[in-house]
Amino acid sequence: MKRARSCSDDSGAALIVALIIVTVFGLIIGATLTFADTSIRATVQLRDQGAVAYAADGATKAAVNSIRNSTFTGTSGQCFGASGTLNLAGFYAARSAAVTCAPSPGSRVRVACTSLTNCNRPGAAILTLGNIAGEDGLYVKSNTGAGLHVHGVVMSNSNINITNSALATNTGVYARGGAAGCTGPVTSDTSPPTAKTCQESSGSALNVDPNYAAETSSVPVYRPVPACPGGSSVTLQPGYYDDAAALTALTGGTCTNKTWYFAPGNYYFDFHNTENPALPTAGGDVWTVSNGNLIAGTPTAAGLLATPTIPGGCVNPIDSATALGVQFIFGNDSQLFINNKVNAEFCGTYHADRPPVVMYGLKTGSESTSSVTGLNMTTTVDAGQFTNVPRIGAVDNSSATWDGKVTAKKAVTGTMTVGGFGPAVGSIPAGSTLKSATLRVVHAFSAGAAGTTGDTRTLLVTPTGGTALAAVSLPAVTSTVTRTDSVTLPLAALNSLSTQIHNGTFTGVNLTYSATIAESGTESVDAILLDLTYAAPAFRAQSGCITKGPYVSNSSSICAFISTAQSPSTVFYIQGTTYAPLAALDVSFNNLTEQVFRFGVVARSLKIFETASLAFTGPVIEVPDDSPGIGFGVFLSTFVCSGLGPCSTSGIPDLTALVTFVDPVAGVTAGQREVHVLSWAGSR
Numbered sequence: 001m002k003r004a005r006s007c008s009d010d011s012g013a014a015l016i017v018a019l020i021i022v023t024v025f026g027l028i029i030g031a032t033l034t035f036a037d038t039s040i041r042a043t044v045q046l047r048d049q050g051a052v053a054y055a056a057d058g059a060t061k062a063a064v065n066s067i068r069n070s071t072f073t074g075t076s077g078q079c080f081g082a083s084g085t086l087n088l089a090g091f092y093a094a095r096s097a098a099v100t101c102a103p104s105p106g107s108r109v110r111v112a113c114t115s116l117t118n119c120n121r122p123g124a125a126i127l128t129l130g131n132i133a134g135e136d137g138l139y140v141k142s143n144t145g146a147g148l149h150v151h152g153v154v155m156s157n158s159n160i161n162i163t164n165s166a167l168a169t170n171t172g173v174y175a176r177g178g179a180a181g182c183t184g185p186v187t188s189d190t191s192p193p194t195a196k197t198c199q200e201s202s203g204s205a206l207n208v209d210p211n212y213a214a215e216t217s218s219v220p221v222y223r224p225v226p227a228c229p230g231g232s233s234v235t236l237q238p239g240y241y242d243d244a245a246a247l248t249a250l251t252g253g254t255c256t257n258k259t260w261y262f263a264p265g266n267y268y269f270d271f272h273n274t275e276n277p278a279l280p281t282a283g284g285d286v287w288t289v290s291n292g293n294l295i296a297g298t299p300t301a302a303g304l305l306a307t308p309t310i311p312g313g314c315v316n317p318i319d320s321a322t323a324l325g326v327q328f329i330f331g332n333d334s335q336l337f338i339n340n341k342v343n344a345e346f347c348g349t350y351h352a353d354r355p356p357v358v359m360y361g362l363k364t365g366s367e368s369t370s371s372v373t374g375l376n377m378t379t380t381v382d383a384g385q386f387t388n389v390p391r392i393g394a395v396d397n398s399s400a401t402w403d404g405k406v407t408a409k410k411a412v413t414g415t416m417t418v419g420g421f422g423p424a425v426g427s428i429p430a431g432s433t434l435k436s437a438t439l440r441v442v443h444a445f446s447a448g449a450a451g452t453t454g455d456t457r458t459l460l461v462t463p464t465g466g467t468a469l470a471a472v473s474l475p476a477v478t479s480t481v482t483r484t485d486s487v488t489l490p491l492a493a494l495n496s497l498s499t500q501i502h503n504g505t506f507t508g509v510n511l512t513y514s515a516t517i518a519e520s521g522t523e524s525v526d527a528i529l530l531d532l533t534y535a536a537p538a539f540r541a542q543s544g545c546i547t548k549g550p551y552v553s554n555s556s557s558i559c560a561f562i563s564t565a566q567s568p569s570t571v572f573y574i575q576g577t578t579y580a581p582l583a584a585l586d587v588s589f590n591n592l593t594e595q596v597f598r599f600g601v602v603a604r605s606l607k608i609f610e611t612a613s614l615a616f617t618g619p620v621i622e623v624p625d626d627s628p629g630i631g632f633g634v635f636l637s638t639f640v641c642s643g644l645g646p647c648s649t650s651g652i653p654d655l656t657a658l659v660t661f662v663d664p665v666a667g668v669t670a671g672q673r674e675v676h677v678l679s680w681a682g683s684r
Contacts, residue, residue, distance in 0.1 A: 096645030104633030125152025135550030222431030238265025252290030297347030333544030348576025361580030378420030422508030430504025447521030466496025
C-alpha cells in the first residue's frame, strides 16, 4: 500500500531562487557595463571637444599675433597680408584651423603726421604756392567785418590780404616777407606767445608742394552723362566725363530740385566742349551746379532721405576708418561752379598713409594723337555704272572702271556706292576726339587733260547709322597717269562721324563715288582708303585760363578752378583735402553749419568772401589734430577641422573674438602695437 505525497513539499524552490538571483545580478552587471560604455564614449567626446577648443584657442591667438606683428591698419580683406583668412594646416593634434577676419565697424580713424612724407593730413590748413605779381596768395574779404577762423597752419608763398575781416588760427600764420607780407588783422597762437603776427614763409619746410599723387594713374572708363531722372534722384558712376554742358543740364540746368549722387570711386573731368565737334560749345568747359543736392561718396542714412541732411550726407573720412569716398580729378581748363540754391557735400576715402584728397587738379600730362589708316571697303552697296567694284579695296593696280560715253557734248555721270571702312572693334576708345578724317583716292581718267573742262568728281560719306557729311570734291584730273588725291572730310560741329567716334559707336561708312565727265573716256578707281586721327582720353595737366594769372575774378582768359556763388542759399562742404597747386580757388562762405574744407587746401591762390549769412563761429578751414594712438578693431572667427585642411569657413565658428589694436602716435610699427581683447567666446 502506497502512502500519498504531502502537498506542502518545497522540492525545486531552491532552483527558482537561484534563477532570480542570477537574473538580478545579470541586470546589474549589464547596466554597469552600459554606464561604463557611455562614460567611455563621453570621455572620448569630451576629449575631442577639448582638442577642438584648444586648437581654436591657439589658432585665434596665432591670428592675433600675426596682426600684432604686421602693419595692417583695418582695410577689409587684408588682415593677413593680401588675404582676410589665415589657414593653419596640421595646427594641433592632427587638426587644422582657419581664422577669418573682418574690420569692426567701430574702428576709429587714426590721424598722424610723423613727418611731411609720412602723413595722412596736410601739414597746413591753407597752403598757397603761387607767386604771381598782382595776385594774392590768400585774400579774405567780409561784407560784415566777420573774421575767418582756421584750425591749423596758414602758409602763403606770397602775401596775405585781409580786407574788412580778421584772420585767426590756433597755430601760425606765414607769408613771404613776414609781417610785411600781411595786410589786415592777423592773430595766431604760436610758441613763443609773442609771435602773434605773420612770420616769414620762405625756407619753411611746409612751404613746398606736397606732390600728392592721384588715386589712379590711368584714365577711368568713359561715361556718358545720364538723362534727367523721372524721380527725385540720380546716381552717377565713377569714370571719365568730358561734357560740361550735359553735366550742367543734369545738375540743375534743365533738371532742378533733384539729388545727384556720385558713387564712391575716381572721377576724371576733362571737358572738351571747346575742342570736340561732337560736343555742344555753350557754356564752354564749365560745369555748373544749381538748384538741388549733390552728395559725392558713400551716402549715410541722412543722405538718403527725400530731403538729404547736408552736412552729414556722406560718410566722412574724419569719422570713419572705413570711409569710401570720391576723388574728383580735373584736367586742362575744366572748371566747377557751385551756383545758387545748392547743398553740396563731397567726402573722401580714408587712408592711413596719405590724406583723403577729394578735389585734385592735375599738374602733369598731355594728350597725344593716334591714327588708324588704310581703312577700306568691305561690301558693294550699289555698283551703279562701274564694274569690278570690289577691286577698290587695295592699292594693287587693279581697278573698278566705268566707260563713259559722251554724246552731243552732254556730260554723263557714273556712280558707285561701297560700304565698310570700319576700324577694329575697340581700337578707338570711347571718349576720343576726332582730329581729322582723310580719304585717299587712287584713280585715273583715260581722256586726261582733254576731259578736265566740266569734269567733277565728288565723294559723299555717310557714317553707318548716321547722317551724311557734306560732299567733298577731288582735284581736276590733268593727265592720264594714275594719281593719288587726298581730301579732308569736314568736321563741322555735331556731325555724325565725330559723334560716333566720341561715343565709341563708329563701325564704318557708306561712300558714294561720283564722276561727271564731258569727254568720253574710262574712269578707273584703283583704291579708296580712309585715314582717321584722334586723341584718346588722357590725363592733361591743368592749363589755359586756370593757370594764368594774376587771378582777381573769373573771366574768359583768367579763371578759377572751383568757384561758388555769393548766395545765402548755397552751401558746400569738402570732407577731405583740396589739392590744386596750379590753380586759383574763389569761394564764398554762406550759410554754413561746420567746416567747409575739412582736411585743408593746397592751391596756387585762395580767394574767400564771407557773406552776411555766415553765422558759423568755428574754424571753416581745418586740418584735424593728430590722434593719440588710436587704432582699430577686428572680428575673428575660427573654424577647426580634422586633417590638413583647408577648413571650411561656413557654418558656426568654433571660437569668435573681438580684438582691438592700438598703434603708437609715431606711426604703424610691426610688433609695437597694443592688443586689447574685448571678447573671446567658444561655441557651446
